[in-house]
Amino acid sequence: MNIIEAKNITLIRDNKKVLEDVSFDVGKGEFVAIIGPNGAGKTTLVKIMTGLLKPSRGEIKISGVEPDNFISKRRGAVGYLPQKAIVNWNMPLKVLDVVLIEKLSPFSFFRKYSKEDVERAEYWLEVFGIKGKMNTYIKDLSGGEQQRVSLARCMFNEPEILILDEPNTAVDAVYNVKIYETLRKLCDNRDITVIMVTHDIGAVTMYVDKVMCLNIKLHCHSSPSTIDYSDMLKKVYGENVNMVIHGERCDSCVFGAKNDRNTY
Ligand SMILES: Nc1ncnc2c1ncn2[C@@H]1O[C@H](COP(=O)(O)OP(=O)(O)OP(=O)(O)O)[C@@H](O)[C@H]1O
Ligand SMILES: [Mg+2]
Known part of the structure; x- marks a missing residue:
């Protein structure tokens, strides 16, 4: 079941497209990462999801209604951690x-x-x-x-939906993994939907159900295992990018660490 559905969202600021024709949906209980370079429109997109900004064109619905409608009817149903304190x-x-x-x-x-x-x-x-x-x-x-x-x-x-705009920029690598594990458990055990903006592409892909790669347009919106990273990173970040994607096989690196002791 989809909890968020967005169709052709375009946002124009100062005659410039900040978002263009962005369409996606998010299933209930999914953990979604939004990645993209500085100025890609990530914060703008999550502000649209929380009803703080209105798109110039297109529509977004949470459980079938506009975000501000959803939030006013179900107080506390959306937890939002803004990028700026x-x-x-x-x-x-x-x-x-x-x-x-x-x-x-x-x-x-x-x-x-x-x-x-x-x-x-x-x-x-x-x-x-x-x-x-x-x-x-x-x-x-x-x-x-x-x-x-x-x-x-x-x-x-x-909350039913947790929207986090770069919640882990100052968190050390070991605790970062714990945060991802915690968020994963919130999705699996409590059916909470988590949408997280992050620049930590390498590690987060191990934990999420979907990755949204944004740079004004949505370049991909799919399961991390189906993404062609070198192609996507070139499209979204430019030609001179090389990145190590961590995975289950990284036994000796901190991102391969697993901690299944706690349930939330
Ligand atoms: N209040 C505003 N007025 C005008 N333009 C804005 C405003 N806020 C953001 N922008 C512009 O919109 C574009 C997208 O900004 P946004 O904050 O969504 O990017 P971002 O992907 O979150 O970047 P970052 O990774 O740096 O946080 C940028 O070009 C930015 O300069
Ligand atoms: Mg931002």
């Missing part, structure tokens, strides 16, 4: 407060959370390996730790 990491807040930010009073930092909320926040902090820092001030976190806290915050409402 929405949290001011210098605020006098602790990690737990960020995960529970919706529960904070708008006029003060007075914190009084229910036991259930705290337990749910702790659960998601644990899933992203950052529970040990739940009482740390957010200004004292590293960039990668901030990204892991943001992922826990996105999962707090247990």
